[in-house]
Amino acid sequence: MTTTRSVVLGYGAYLPERIVTNAELTKTVDTSDEWIVQRTGIRQRHIAADGEYTSHLGIKAAQAAIANAGIDAQSIDLIVLATSTPDNTFPATAVQIQEALGIHHGAAFDVQAVCSGFIFALATADNFLKSGAFKRALVIGAETFSRILDWNDRTTCVLFGDGAGAVVLDAQQQPGSSADRGVLTTHLRSDGRHKDKLFVDGGPSTTQTAGHLRMEGREVFKHAVGMITDVIVDAFNATGTTADDIDWLVPHQANKRIIDASAKKLHIAPEKVVLTVDEHGNTSAASIPLALAVAAADGRIKKGDLVMLEAMGGGFTWGSALLRW
């Protein structure tokens, strides 16, 4: 019996032109390149220009993914955008992207799970494709976190950057084993008891402002490795795979120390881990599709490779997705 899988047809990414190095940040906040590199692995981040919005980054990543897939944009009937930095409170930024792509059929909406957003969006699209409700999906992660940072708070402003990444998923019949191409399993988790450890202190219903990001970094760090490794083990158990089967771990890029500790705990070799946090910083929901695009474009991720995605972030939310490229 065959089964429907969401197969990656193409990928794309976009980073704003302006690069801000750690050295540049030391001119405005009390920090050092040494502290940021040692504690996080971050060396630089991209920052959107004035008038460059989340939708603009998302449109460019989406166009790149559509071109890479070699498909007609009109064949896309579902757009799911993961973002916590929408252009406006509403409509969904996904609709702005849909309009820019000239697509006027199907559905487009945003998913908000902060840094886990791409995994939540991918799982949402995957389930819609598997149900038969839609045939071809564009899953995007796009963020302009620079707009919600408190640039006087050195404990947060050095960590984040702007960017966007996207994949095109196509519903295809596969034999129905872990050797299939496409998304093999997804695992999503949330626990609102941790909602005040990483949040934005504003919003339409509370302050009528966008607010600024606030984080108890050490508290988030304390939970990250356990939560990440739990959902990766869930993905292994659901598919009968092990760490040895993984070709690439493409983690959410928040902190190199969290990524290294998670890989070590699971016995995933460092050579199999895709790292972009040094060049991109933490781009929240955009970090995984950006990292996928980097590793696919440079030839590391190849057709048939088994790729594990994972993320953890505000909420807390966390999740994993295992797919064969």
Ligand code: UT7
């Ligand atoms: O993507 C969503 C999920 N988010 C994350 O995964 C972030 C998780 N947390 C982290 O990555 C780390 O906790 C941070 C990178 C945010 C901080 O690293 P840490 O090793 O946990 O440092 P800390 O917060 O314990 O701070 C250590 C010291 C403090 O000084 P004292 O109290 O020891 O004197 C801070 O004030 O470092 C100080 N500090 C800084 N120093 C220079 C904090 N930020 C900076 C800075 N530059 N930018």
